[in-house]
Amino acid sequence: MYVKICGLSEPEHVATAVEAGADAIGFVLTRSPRRVTPERAAELAALVPGHVLTVGVFRGEDPETVREAVLASGVRGVQLHGKHPHRDFTALKDLGVRLVRAVDAQADLRCGAYDEDLLIVDAPHAGSGQPWDWAAVRGRPSGHWLLAGGLDPANVGEAIAAAGPWGVDVSSGVESAPGVKDSALIEAFLRAVGKIGG
Numbered sequence: 495m496y497v498k499i500c501g502l503s504e505p506e507h508v509a510t511a512v513e514a515g516a517d518a519i520g521f522v523l524t525r526s527p528r529r530v531t532p533e534r535a536a537e538l539a540a541l542v543p544g545h546v547l548t549v550g551v552f553r554g555e556d557p558e559t560v561r562e563a564v565l566a567s568g569v570r571g572v573q574l575h576g577k578h579p580h581r582d583f584t585a586l587k588d589l590g591v592r593l594v595r596a597v598d599a600q601a602d603l604r605c606g607a608y609d610e611d612l613l614i615v616d617a618p619h620a621g622s623g624q625p626w627d628w629a630a631v632r633g634r635p636s637g638h639w640l641l642a643g644g645l646d647p648a649n650v651g652e653a654i655a656a657a658g659p660w661g662v663d664v665s666s667g668v669e670s671a672p673g674v675k676d677s678a679l680i681e682a683f684l685r686a687v688g689k690i691g692g
């Protein structure tokens with residue numbers, strides 16, 4: 495199970511996620527309680543070993559704005575959330591980063607349909623922490639796709655059983671308050687998906 499922990503802003507939580515086995519770490523570079531500057535993302539990304547993918551999260555920005563933030567932060571992946579057209583992905587191809595398309599269940603759920611490397615199927619309101627009908631997408635997405643939206647250490651097992659994803663993505667469910675990550679919850683989430691024993 496591939497696991498992305500999103501919305502990190504403190505070195506302590508980056509270290510916890512890496513040590514506990516996260517495959518990808520997200521830095522929110524768009525409007526959000528979790529927003530960090532590209533410069534802060536660069537400081538945090540420098541703490542992440544090469545086998546863990548660093549991802550910048552965007553929603554609605556034009557490709558030039560995304561490009562500048564990627565170059566300033568050094569993230570190795572770009573997550574475009576919401577209704578970005580295919581041409582936005584095409585415009586970023588030459589950056590050589592992993593492209594991640596994050597959409598709700600109403601969208602085209604074929605991974606690669608927009609030339610992306612990874613698909614995230616999320617709740618209608620991204621980053622809200624609200625669970626949704628995960629079972630509704632069972633069997634629909636194809637390829638490498640992550641389930642997101644309202645996951646937490648207590649429900650992620652049920653969510654995986656319901657939707658059958660290739661991986662999972664979490665933000666609110668590993669926080670003690672909006673935008674405040676909690677190391678114990680990050681570890682609990684990674685334990686719940688089998689990344690750490692015990």
Ligand SMILES: O=C(O)c1ccccc1N[C@@H]1O[C@H](COP(=O)(O)O)[C@@H](O)[C@H]1O
Pocket residue numbers: 500501520522524525526527528551552553575596614616617620621622623624642643644645663664665666667
């Ligand atoms: O986390 C945010 O604040 C955010 C803002 C804008 C776009 C995407 C955002 N997060 C993404 O939302 C899901 C996780 O949601 P949840 O909080 O676990 O319910 C994940 O894909 C994040 O990358």
